[in-house]
Amino acid sequence: MSERAKQRAKVTFEGVSKSFDQRGGILDVLEDIDLTVADGEFVCLLGPSGCGKSTLLNIVGGFERPTAGRVTIDGVEVEGPDARRVFVFQEYGIFPWASAWDNIALGLRHLPRSEREEIVQRTIDMVGLSGFESAYPMELSGGMKQRVEVARALAVSPDVIYMDEPFGALDSLTRLTMRSEIIRIWQQERNTILFVTHDVDESIQIADRIVVFTPRPGRVAEIVEVGLEHPRDLGSPEYGEIKNRLYELLGVRHVI
């Protein structure tokens, strides 16, 4: 376990399994996941598609219940969605019928107006959306929509953020920008982040630790410590080593 993970545990998975009833049998998606994520840690869940990593995120996010085992946050079992822990969705989860401003203000409904406006404006500036406050999602590019989505989550100062391949639909350049942005914001805010991806490079660029999953049923194959300082040198030998190790774990090293 890493130095950071030995610090205060934030999210704990204990023997989490999930299966779905299907025509013609039971589909085991996740098998006996044990994992502890420390407070303020940035953890990537990496694995081939269909390995159940998104399902695990849906379980910790409270949208699905595990078939066996339990998930706790700050020692309390997760039983449903919670406004203190926010999901950033794979597809666009922001509301197309509301302006960028109104989308970002979604989680701040109960605050007094002046406070709400201050937080929304600060978040908009933080994600680089200044000037687009009144734009509707259909008027924004894919990258900007995803910024609204991230801003909507950040605005409520969540202690945990779940990201389900949040940059999967973006072009590769925008994806790079968004990665460095998310690192910049995370270094500032220090939320705990669980980030699902199937992109090996993405995981090495952003994560403290990478949890590698086996193909279905998903089990933890290995947890890889990244241990590189941000900003990371993508040409360094350490980077290459980690990358090779990940490819090996994913069973695709011989292909490349």
Add this chain to the structure above:
Amino acid sequence: MSAWAPLFAVVGALTFLFTRRTSDRARAVTYPIGVTLFGLAGWQLACELVRAEVFPTPFDVLAASAELIESQRLWGDIVASLYRVTWGFFLAAGVGIPLGLVVGWSTRSFLAFNPVIQGLRPVSPIAWIPIAILWFGIGDLAGIFLIFLSSFFPITVGTMAAVRNISLVHQRSAMNFGLKGIEVFRRVVLPAALPQIITSLRIALGVAWLVIVAAEMVGMDSGLGYLINDARNMGSRYDLVVATMVVIGLIGIVLDMMIRKLERFDEVRWGYVER
């Protein structure tokens, strides 16, 4: 044989010819005019070929239109038809939209009400005419009731379907940010369903305008449908019949244009662009 049919055709052809290099916007006006002129040519020609006595030519209809406008009667009938459609339509929207939202959102009420709604929906509003007259007599109330029925089902079913199609991601966003009860409806269910609700309103208004004419022909003593029946009964005035049909068509276009304005609001535009 007169020169009218060839004249219409030639003017129609010239309309296409002279405007074919203009902007799309201009052609959106001139091309339909060209098509209409060809239609008039065909109509005029057919009348002359069969030497129709009763069936009117385009010019008979033009004259009849002038007669209708002068007679003052037309306005009263237009008002009568629009009055019934307006009341029936707004009542149907007032009941159908909330009902569709609730039945679409709650699985329990969907299970209970959906089969009933689907069972009543295929019954043509025209089939209700005898019952409408039995309950409300000849007059506005029967008309309003029939329009209510013919708008209610498209609106309710459209709203229901819209709510049931709300994307899982948006539902989960609502849950994640702690939206509850009436807030979910106000911030997610209603806005998410609104584009499709507007489409169902448009369909409903179209159906209502079709049904009112039929209803007035059978069970009322005013309105555009009654005017058609009356024109035929008072000495086979088919010129007046066709002139009234033209009026019905024009009003139908105006109604549709009015309701389509709803599609332009920022809150619903996302529902009509390609996604």
